[in-house]
Amino acid sequence: MFLFTLTRLVYLGVVLVVMSILVFLITQAMPGDVAHLIAGQFASKEVVEAISIKLGLDQPLIVQYGRWAAGILHGDLGRSLTLEQAIAPIVIEALIRSLVLAVSALFIVAVLGIGLGVLAAVRRGKLSDQMVSGISYIGIAVPDFFWAILLILVFGSYLQLLPTGGYAPISDGFLAWAKHLILPVITLVLMMLARVARLTRSSMIDVLQTNYVKYARAKGMPERVVIFRHALKNALLPTITVLAINFGWILGGVVVIETVFSYPGLGRLLLFAIQRHDLPLIQATILLVSTAYCLANLVADLLYAFVNPKIRHSMSNN
Amino acid sequence: MRAPSDSSPQTPVLDVRNLTISYTSARGTQRAVTDVSLAIMPGEVVGLVGESGSGKSTVAMAVLDLLGEDGVIETGDILFEGTDLRTLSATERRALLGHRIGAVFQDPFTSLNPAYTVGDQIAEPLIRHKGFSAAQAAPRVEELLAEVGIREPGRIARSYPHQLSGGMQQRALIATAISCEPRFLILDEPTTALDVTVEAKIIELLASLCDRHRLAALFVSHNLGIVNRLCSSICVLYGSQIVETGRTRDVLADPVHPYTKGLIAALPHITAERHQRLPSIPGTVGKAAAMPTACVFAQRCPFVEDACRNQAQALRKSAGGRDTRCWKSDALKEAPWPTEAGLATARKAPTQQTAPLIEVEGLCKTFDGGRSILPWRRRSGTVAVDHVSFTIERGEVLGLVGESGSGKSTIGRSILALIEPSAGKVTFDGADFVEGARQGDRDLRRRAQLVFQNSAASLNPRKTVGAAIARPLVLSGLTEPKARREKVAELLSRVGLPIHYAERYPHELSGGERQRVNIARALASEPEFIVCDEAVSALDVSVQANILNLLSELRDELGLAYLFITHDIAVISHIADRVLVIYGGTLCEEGPIERILRPPYHPYTEALLSAVPRLARAGDGPERPRILLEDTMVTTSGGCVFRGRCPRKRGAVCDEQAPPVQTAADGHRIACHIPLAELAAAAPVFPDLVA
């Protein structure tokens, strides 16, 4: 398990380096020149050049990348051009807000989705299974933003129970903070729940038909033990993968939710940075989003190996 | 729940009375077991024998209450130590399992949960039924593992199932089954998934356990040879009914029901005359009717009369004190199963004047290890085949025998260039086959075909049989529809299927029929050579005999050469001219089949031959004590590959040096450090074969 983790970490390092290069190059290729942007539309050529030299923009790309990467390693993400502040605290604050959103949604999806999936699989063909399956179909067929709009209309505008957007720092009180989270989290949950439940149901049905489940019964294990100890651990493998992929996808695609609910997370920050052509901010945000995605995959891999000893061994044997 | 704790000798441990079971599915109700009664006394092992679909496993599952939701017991009682199990609640019945009734299933690998260690899984019943704590269970688990013959119980207990060999896994299951010291075991085909040499060890273990603990058992199997070793009495099932029951020795030596007669006759004898048609049972197992109105065997019985078709047969006492479901059994007492006209005379001898059809030289195949940029992830590849050379003449059948993992299938696929050999040369009729195949030589591909084990997986379920057979015809340029249809019809009748089968889909056929379709498809391109990779292994005995006969016929009439890959020595002895015995990817022994069956033996061949379960049939001769091999993993690199299990190992030379190939008469070659003369002194496994 140790070697396995080590291997994964080395891979992660390699991927992050490659990704940082890509992010750097792509932002370089974006239209617009930083020096120009800073100097303003009517600046003279000399001023622009002076700014270029000051920012090191006249150096070859590789040197620029080196300086940028070295800065990141020291925790210095540069300064935002538009906000004129150090980037690190801004993105970290946004990251934490997005993580709160993503992690709580993921947690609810995991518990609820797996629970419903198991219930449907065990009671296959019965009413509760048909209900779970039916609702899942609706959940998958309906587009994501529809939920957001529906929720805003019902709870925000019509019932006026919850704020339809925005954010309250926790210093304003837990209730205010939580109230602002509820609708975005529910929307995210609705977006993922159906898929997780359906996946758990189908892998659970497969596993319930295996010989080892039959043998667990033949050993006299009560049905509860058969389902939760023998079947579920094996049925979770595909679900873990989907959850991990969804996690990355929330972080990337959270833009939609954050925009609809005007939630000041990483997604909104990225949108803002792109609109303002704030290159250092764009770079930092994208890098952070991709790192989070990779970390989610790493966690999924480790969980996977933890659940499945075969993978654990084949990955760490000599 | 109360049950007599010490059952008197008169009370059977298990008493099944008039059990009838049906399965309901979307396609209707299917009868699985009809009016089955059997009683097992304490300490008695009873065999329940039948082919697939006979209902034998259903009986076992009914006792375990594991029929599933679709299975319904219509009538009958199941008494366990005097208690009617059907009056108990599901929870009470479940509590008996693993505690008073132990079970071992067919496939040990899939019966063990991949997510937990073997030790954890053996401990479960102890913790559940005996109230052990996990800490108390651990030493008991090691004791149990030691009892089932595992030498490092501590290490094995901490292993996961995928780290163990098949034999070890099955031992672990047996340890689980006996953990709470039950009096009764259900053994559902416990050795079917194992290699012959491992099977011999497991049977030995089960026999000694039953003996030592006075265990009673219901032993479900399709293998008469194993039943013969383990069971004192036997019930033969056919089409959901018991057709004959009696003492094992009597039933096997002198079967009274026509089906039993046929089943025993169709089993390939090792000592039988070679190149003869095997007696076979015509037709396929029909579906059992809900209300039988005729003898279940009437459609396939050579002794059938009108009276058989008018009335369901009841179980009656026949002469000799056996119960049988055939009103004619007494009259048929002396009648043997009809033998079929032999085709052996028409056999063209393999032609040896010209160069061999196939020459394989120094064939090697290494499967890639982990390729990785990270140094600690890199592994050396696994050697599947190591420098194997042989030839096949035109019209010759070369048998290739080995256990799972011996590399036999890899050899078959490498010489057809379906997988690329790592080294070595395959020459087909003078041309380099691998090179030719790589360059897309259609003609070479056409001349060499493959028929493999899984007859269902090799046919596209959405295509009709006719379309499947026509495909190679189209590829070879026969595009005119009428001519193609005629050719398909010709091929179907060639393999003994009715012409209208062209319109059918694979799922409408039985396993034997599908294998016939596969053969027809292979024949479509008019090949000279066919690799038969375990082509009859998945089939029931009665069907297997039919397919073996068909393959022999085709060989004789079309002059086909086969590479016949199998783990079954008896099958090989029926069809092969020459045999290669391989172990761990290397050649142990090669020679004409008559030579292989007699000393001198390679130590592995000797163990393999002695492990084959046999029936005490007339003409089988006395049985030699079996040579039991350790079930350790194959050791490769340097020295003899068999050294880890070799009972005659010579010491250091076997560890250090690859054994020399010694040549005896008739091109009989043996790779071993023991001198030929000493090997020749071994006692013959089949004494009656020694001329």
Ligand code: SF4
């Ligand atoms: S009853 Fe007739 S058909 Fe049935 S086994 Fe006996 S002889 Fe054959």
Ligand code: SF4
């Ligand atoms: S070479 Fe040695 S180990 Fe190998 S079969 Fe012969 S005696 Fe046994």
